[in-house]
Amino acid sequence: MKKHDLKRPDWDTYFMDIAHVVARRSNCSRRQVAAVIVLDKRIISTGYNGTPRGIKNCFEGGCPRCASEAGSGVNLGDCLCSHAEENSIVQAAYHGIAVKGGMLYCTISPCLLCAKMIINAGILEVVYEHEYHFNEQARHLFKEAGVHCRQFARRETE
Numbered sequence: 540m541k542k543h544d545l546k547r548p549d550w551d552t553y554f555m556d557i558a559h560v561v562a563r564r565s566n567c568s569r570r571q572v573a574a575v576i577v578l579d580k581r582i583i584s585t586g587y588n589g590t591p592r593g594i595k596n597c598f599e600g601g602c603p604r605c606a607s608e609a610g611s612g613v614n615l616g617d618c619l620c621s622h623a624e625e626n627s628i629v630q631a632a633y634h635g636i637a638v639k640g641g642m643l644y645c646t647i648s649p650c651l652l653c654a655k656m657i658i659n660a661g662i663l664e665v666v667y668e669h670e671y672h673f674n675e676q677a678r679h680l681f682k683e684a685g686v687h688c689r690q691f692a693r694r695e696t697e
Contacts, residue, residue, distance in 0.1 A: 550580060554644040555668055555691050561585045562646050566596035567620050568605045574627040574645040576638050576662065583636050586626030590619050612672065624653035628660045638662055648673035648690075651680070658684040666691050 548556065554575050562573035566589035576584040595601030597620055604617040621629070624645055631638045639661030648667040649657060654677040657665060664687040667673075681688045 549694070551644075551666060551691055552694065554582070554642075555646070555666070555693075557582065558585075558644045558646050558668075561587055562623070565589050565623075566598055567602070568598040570647075572623040572645070572647050574623040574643055576627050576631060576641045576643050578638070578641040583641065584627045584631035584634075584638065586623045586628070586630050588620050588623045588626070591621055594619065622650065622653050623647075624649050625656055628656055628662075642666065644691075647671040649677060650674075651677045654680050657681075658686055662686065664688070668693070 554577055558573045558575045560573075561575060562571040565571040565573065565587040570588065572588045574586045575582055590597050590601040597605050600606050602619040604614050605620065607614070607617075609617070624643060627643065628638060641662050642664040643657060643662050643666070645665065645667045646669060648670045649665060650672060651674060658680060663685075665681065666689055668691045670690065678688065680686075
C-alpha cells in the first residue's frame with residue numbers, strides 16, 4: 540500500500556469506533572451502550588452500561604427491570620444498571636485518574652443524570668452518535684455549564 544493510499548479515520552471516528560467495541564462488553568440485556576473519555580487524544584477511561592461490580596450480570600437476571608416486560612422508559616427506578624457515561628467517570632475515579640478537561644465519546648446521548656455527572660466531573664465536550672431521550676433540560680445544562688455537546692456524523696468512506 541502506498542503512503543498516499545492510506546485511509547486513516549479522523550479523531551472523532553477513531554474514538555467513536557472504539558466506543559462501539561467497548562459497548563460489546565455491556566452486560567445489559569436491553570441495550571449495549573459505551574462511553575470513552577479522552578484527554579489530549581489519549582483514552583483515559585472507558586465504560587459500558589450494566590449492573591454494578593459484584594452484582595449478577597443483567598443478562599443473567601441481575602436487573603429486575605431489564606428482566607421484566609417493562610417498555611422503554613418505564614419503571615426506570617427499578618433498573619440496577621449503571622449508564623456507560625457514569626461507569627466511565629467512576630472507573631477513572633476508582634483508578635485515581637482525573638477526567639477534568641477531557642472529552643467524552645458516547646454511543647447514545649447522555650440522560651439528565653449523566654449530564655450532571657459529566658458537568659461535575661469537569662468534562663468539557665461530549666460527542667454522541669445516536670440520540671436517545673436527550674431532553675431539553677440536559678441540553679440546557681450543558682450549554683449553561685459551558686460543556687460543548689455535539690452529535691457525531693459518520694462520514695462516507697471513499
